[in-house]
Amino acid sequence: xxxxxxxxxxxxxxxxxxxxxxxxxxxxxxxxxxxxxxxxxxxxxxxxxxxxxxxxxxxxxxxxxxxxxxxxxxxxxxxxxxxxxxxxxxxxxxxxxxxxxxxxxxxxxxxxxxxxxxxxxxxxxxxxxxxxxxxxxxxxxxxxxxxxxxxxxxxxxxxxxxxxxxxxxxxxxxxxxxxxxxxxxxxxxxxxxxxx
Amino acid sequence: xxxxxxxxxxxxxxxxxxxxxxxxxxxxxxxxxxxxxxxxxxxxxxxxxxxxxxxxxxxxxxxxxxxxxxxxxxxxxxxxxxxxxxxxxxxxxxxxxxxxxxxxxxxxxxxxxxxxxxxxxxxxxxxxxxxxxxxxxxxxxxxxxxxxxxxxxxxxxxxxxxxxxxxxxxxxxxxxxxxxxxxxxxxxxxxxxxxxxxxxxxxxxxxxxxxxxxxxxxxxxxxxxxxxxxxxxxxxxxxxxxxxxxxxxxxxxxxxxxxxxxxxxxxxxxxxxxxxxxxxxxxxxxxxxxxxxxxxxxxxxxxxxxxxxxxxxxxxx
Numbered sequence: 001x002x003x004x005x006x007x008x009x010x011x012x013x014x015x016x017x018x019x020x021x022x023x024x025x026x027x028x029x030x031x032x033x034x035x036x037x038x039x040x041x042x043x044x045x046x047x048x049x050x051x052x053x054x055x056x057x058x059x060x061x062x063x064x065x066x067x068x069x070x071x072x073x074x075x076x077x078x079x080x081x082x083x084x085x086x087x088x089x090x091x092x093x094x095x096x097x098x099x100x101x102x103x104x105x106x107x108x109x110x111x112x113x114x115x116x117x118x119x120x121x122x123x124x125x126x127x128x129x130x131x132x133x134x135x136x137x138x139x140x141x142x143x144x145x146x147x148x149x150x151x152x153x154x155x156x157x158x159x160x161x162x163x164x165x166x167x168x169x170x171x172x173x174x175x176x177x178x179x180x181x182x183x184x185x186x187x188x189x190x191x192x193x194x195x196x
Numbered sequence: 197x198x199x200x201x202x203x204x205x206x207x208x209x210x211x212x213x214x215x216x217x218x219x220x221x222x223x224x225x226x227x228x229x230x231x232x233x234x235x236x237x238x239x240x241x242x243x244x245x246x247x248x249x250x251x252x253x254x255x256x257x258x259x260x261x262x263x264x265x266x267x268x269x270x271x272x273x274x275x276x277x278x279x280x281x282x283x284x285x286x287x288x289x290x291x292x293x294x295x296x297x298x299x300x301x302x303x304x305x306x307x308x309x310x311x312x313x314x315x316x317x318x319x320x321x322x323x324x325x326x327x328x329x330x331x332x333x334x335x336x337x338x339x340x341x342x343x344x345x346x347x348x349x350x351x352x353x354x355x356x357x358x359x360x361x362x363x364x365x366x367x368x369x370x371x372x373x374x375x376x377x378x379x380x381x382x383x384x385x386x387x388x389x390x391x392x393x394x395x396x397x398x399x400x401x402x403x404x405x406x407x408x409x410x411x412x413x414x415x416x417x418x419x420x421x422x423x424x425x426x427x428x429x430x431x432x433x434x435x436x437x438x439x440x441x442x443x444x445x446x447x448x449x450x451x452x453x454x455x456x457x458x459x460x461x462x463x464x465x466x467x468x469x470x471x472x473x474x475x476x477x478x479x480x481x482x483x484x485x486x487x488x489x490x491x492x493x494x495x496x497x498x499x500x501x502x503x504x505x506x507x508x509x510x511x512x513x
Contacts, residue, residue, distance in 0.1 A: 011473055012215040012236060014208075033474065048212045050236040052272050057234055057473060060466075082212070094271070108271065114295035115318050117205040118198030136198070137208045138273065138295070176208050 004190040007032035007041030009067075011057040013049025013082060017175040018183075025183040027190070035066050043076040043190040046083030048137065048173050051108065054086060055097050064099060071101050076166040076190045084162075084169035085140050092143040102167050103146030110141040110158065122172070124153040124161060127181045134160070134172035141171055166193055201318030206340035209273065209295065209320055210404040213237055213427055217417070217469050218406070220244050220431040222453055223262070224269035229458050230434075233465030237273040237296070239429065240266045245302050245349025245508070246432035246494060247454060254304040257285040260292055267293065275322070280512045281307020290319040296341070298322045301511035302348045302431070311512060314338030324408065326359045326509060328366035329385030332395070333513075335403060336388050342401060344425070345509040346409015349432045351496030353410040355509055356420060360407055364424040371399040409509065412437070412493045414471030414484040421475035428472050434465045436494035460491045 003026060008018045010031030022029035022045070029045075032038050044067065046054075058064035071077045079087040079102075087101040091108055111118070114137070122134035134155070142159035145151065153161035160171035161182075166189060174182035216236030221227045227238045240263045241255075242248075248255045257278050267274045273295035278285040280299055285306070289297050299312055301324050314321040315338035324345035325331035331342045344363065346356030366385070373381060373396060382392040394402055407425035411417055412433035420428060438461035439454050440447045447455040467484040474480030504510065 010215065012213075014211040014214060016214075017211065048208075049214075050212065050216065050272050052231060052270075053216060053234050053236050053469075056232075057469075060234070060470070061473075113293050114205075114209055114273065114320065115290070115293060116200060117209065118200045119202050119204055120198040135204055135208055137205055137212060173208065176204060176211065 001191060001195065003028045004042045004187065004194060005030070005040060006043045006045060006187070006190060007037055009044060009046045009054070009063075009083070011054050011061065011063070013047040013054070014173070014175060015047050018045050018047045018080075021175045021180050021183045022187065025180045025187045027187045033061075035063065038063065038066055038070065041075070042194060043078075043186075044070070045186070046077070046079040046086055047175065048080050049082040051082045051085040051096070054082060058086070058099075059097075068099050068101065071167065074166060074193065076168075076186070076193050077101055078168040078170075078186045080170050080173055080175065081137065081139055084171060087167065087169055089146075102162065102164050102169050103149050104159075104162060104169065105143045105145075106140040107143045108140050109138050111136060111139055111156070114138055120155060122153055122155060122160070126152050127185065132174070132181065133177045133179055135176045136160075136172050139171045203340070206320035207403050210322070210341035213273070214404060215473065216427050217465075217472050218275065218427065218429045219434055219465060220429070221266060222435070224265045225458070226435055226456070226461070227266045227270045227274075229461050230465055231270045231272050233462050234469040235272060235465065236427070237275055238266065238270060239298060240274060240276040240294070241302070244432045244435055246351065246436045247349075248302065249349040249506070249508075256303060257282070257289065260288060263289070263292060263294065277303050278312070279303040280305040281310050281312060283312045286312055286317065286321075290317055294319065296320050296322055299339075300324065301345060301508050305511050311337050322406075324509070324512070325363065327362045327385070328370070328395070329387050330513060331363055331401060331405075332385070332387035332391045335391060335401070339403065341404050341406065343406040343408040343429055346407070346411075347499050348409045348508050350410050350499055351412045351432065351436070351494045352499050353412070353416045353419065355499055356407050356409045356411065357423065359409070359509075360420060360423045360425055363401075363405065367395055367399060367401065370396040411468070412496065414467045414481055414488075417468050417471045418475040418481045421472060428468070430465075430468055432494055434461055434468065437461075437464050437491060463488055464491060
């Protein structure tokens with residue numbers, strides 16, 4: 001099978017870091033700013049960034065609905081930090097629009113402001129040993145999740161890594177580390193979706 | 197159980213801001229306009245650079261009560277400026293909980309020799325630079341993000357272009373140099389050899405590089421992104437364009453802040469965000485520029501006409 005083509009939403013955020021990690025993990029990766037480049041993607045990653053900003057830009061550049069349509073049609077999706085907020089059903093305690101791709105309620109800046117941003121050795125059963133070097137930056141946590149959502153890792157008593165079918169969400173930033181296990185996990189999901 | 201204040205999390209927040217626009221704001225109302233327009237962060241300061249330039253006097257850290265109100269008004273990160281070398285201002289901003297500190301030449305320097313030892317802080321710092329040596333010296337002191345200095349409050353992009361080209365050009369040159377020339381080059385530019393080697397190997401700075409100082413139109417933002425900026429700071433460009441004048445003089449509100457038209461500010465800010473996102477697509481920049489609806493950019497000044505004492509970019513080195 002050829003390498004999957006994975007788009008990284010590039011309205012704003014740490015796009016290059018994801019592109020490089022995906023390319024190290026057996027995918028062809030490129031930035032997505034338009035509906036045309038979205039259409040050329042087998043899967044989409046929404047990177048770290050500012051959710052308040054990207055939600056507005058998705059609306060302004062008319063990319064939100066096409067993404068929802070593709071994911072409902074089975075396109076694999078992974079959101080990191082901002083990307084997970086954008087994908088959530090709702091944002092706890094805030095009137096913030098989201099795409100509703102993951103049946104979770106997220107709390108923004110749940111661990112605190114930048115001063116509370118931290119690096120943590122996170123145990124993730126699905127990735128085996130050693131522990132994963134998780135980087136949390138003004139990170140959200142999962143306040144509540146629907147029955148179809150599998151919690152793959154928790155930190156400080158809250159889910160920070162979830163999967164629902166072909167949709168993945170992480171509160172932390174695997175793209176900021178040299179450990180590509182989450183990227184390889186996602187590329188594996190994308191390949192499974194293509195052959196299934 | 198976790199490690200806070202690490203180099204990775206400090207530099208990491210700047211990585212999350214890439215491709216975005218950070219807007220100078222003086223009041224919570226301006227911060228809300230910036231957020232609504234799609235800013236990725238706001239920068240709290242006492243006066244926008246054009247007003248600092250016009251008013252003269254000593255420019256300091258913002259009133260901390262006002263910074264708190266700005267933090268309460270928005271959900272995006274809040275940055276705030278401290279004077280060069282003023283470690284106590286920086287300590288106050290860290291204790292208040294701001295997300296980033298700009299040790300900035302736009303404010304009046306508190307120390308004419310030394311910058312703050314930024315390694316001592318958990319909060320990350322951004323600093324201005326005109327060339328690669330200055331950028332690497334700030335990184336050695338602990339800066340987690342670099343911006344061009346440009347000439348703040350001038351409404352003139354020429355200095356930002358000069359600084360961005362100098363930094364990008366030097367990075368490309370270091371990458372091409374034979375290994376044995378790096379020691380002499382590090383000495384010449386006044387930077388640590390370790391950092392010079394990192395830059396030569398990676399063909400990039402170890403931190404995010406934004407543009408600042410003189411961006412006042414959507415096309416200015418698109419220009420700087422094409423010259424290799426990873427994002428844009430807009431200081432006076434938005435709220436000066438939206439300033440309300442009577443008989444050629446700026447009007448002030450009851451709190452002494454210059455009055456701005458929030459509709460024009462929103463339109464202006466949105467246009468600069470759109471041009472930054474789609475900087476490589478001239479049609480998108482045209483759309484953004486048209487959306488200004490005839491609102492005029494701030495008045496610009498010819499930097500060559502300024503005296504040495506009026507230049508902000510030469511403060512700190």
